[in-house]
Ligand code: SF4
């Protein structure tokens with residue numbers, strides 16, 4: 223057993239599962255978005271605003287944002303632990319990435335509910 | 338005379354400040370030699386050349402090396418399989434392991450990962466008078482697993498093993514891990530799985546399948562790794 227404290231879930235298994243589930247959610251969200259844009263070629267602001275005013279769309283979007291945050295952290299954590307060997311620099315980079323993801327997440331929530 | 342141009346990685350830490358490539362001309366007499374035969378001819382030209390070999394028939398696993406960019410056993414790799422269009426052969430040690438000298442690498446970390454998966458049968462039930470029996474069906478589950486000769490061609494072709502050799506077990510170790518997980522006579526499944534569920538030991542495998550591409554015994558570590566993941570899933574809540 224290799225000890226880890228900075229990975230996302232409780233184990234490699236949970237990280238792996240979360241990575242797969244979040245990928246499916248992101249794929250569904252992307253397909254929905256592309257489909258929506260194709261069906262609304264002359265999209266204007268009120269229609270777009272109306273879409274995001276609906277609760278289900280906000281839930282779907284928030285779910286996608288949370289998936290993106292988890293997915294990005296697990297993926298970048300893997301890349302960082304592969305390539306950055308000095309522990310100090312690695313922790314520093316991890317903190318920067320974590321903060322960035324957190325900021326984007328809060329910002330995303332604000333955009334969703336602020337319209 | 339049909340001359341083959343061979344370029345070999347040379348490094349003797351006692352006399353060389355850095356590794357270098359040495360060029361040799363080998364007369365193959367038009368034969369499709371095995372790479373190990375070529376090395377033997379080179380050894381006659383320059384007796385300081387160091388490499389490992391023993392069985393010269395793909396059984397002992399000691400002459401794993403990198404031939405024109407891909408890992409394999411020199412004794413069972415014919416020139417026609419590896420020599421490129423320019424008619425050149427480039428030999429290097431297995432990548433990612435410390436070089437002891439020339440083509441000889443230090444396999445310490447590779448064996449350490451093998452040792453870690455406890456490659457022996459564990460059974461806590463009282464031993465029967467003669468032997469633990471296994472049905473032919475259960476025995477069949479070990480096919481494609483027990484044949485591994487620990488040549489390290491797979492693990493040293495795996496980028497995940499290059500970056501984290503002390504944390505990621507690597508394809509060879511994981512193939513053997515699954516060999517004991519799959520064995521009907523082994524009762525340590527839970528303990529074995531518990532040692533593997535962290536983000537490195539198994540999950541650092543990114544499914545690149547370099548291991549499958551190079552295994553000289555035609556084994557499939559990626560499939561075994563998938564099976565371990567399935568077992569971990571099945572045992573989790
Ligand atoms: S799985 Fe194949 S390549 Fe890997 S150590 Fe075993 S025999 Fe060699």
Ligand code: SF4
Pocket residue numbers: 494495496497498507508541542543544545546547548549558559562
């Ligand atoms: S499939 Fe996994 S173990 Fe095999 S080479 Fe790729 S990362 Fe390594």
Ligand code: FES
Pocket residue numbers: 389390391392393394395396397398399400401410411412413
């Ligand atoms: S010399 Fe034994 S495997 Fe090649």
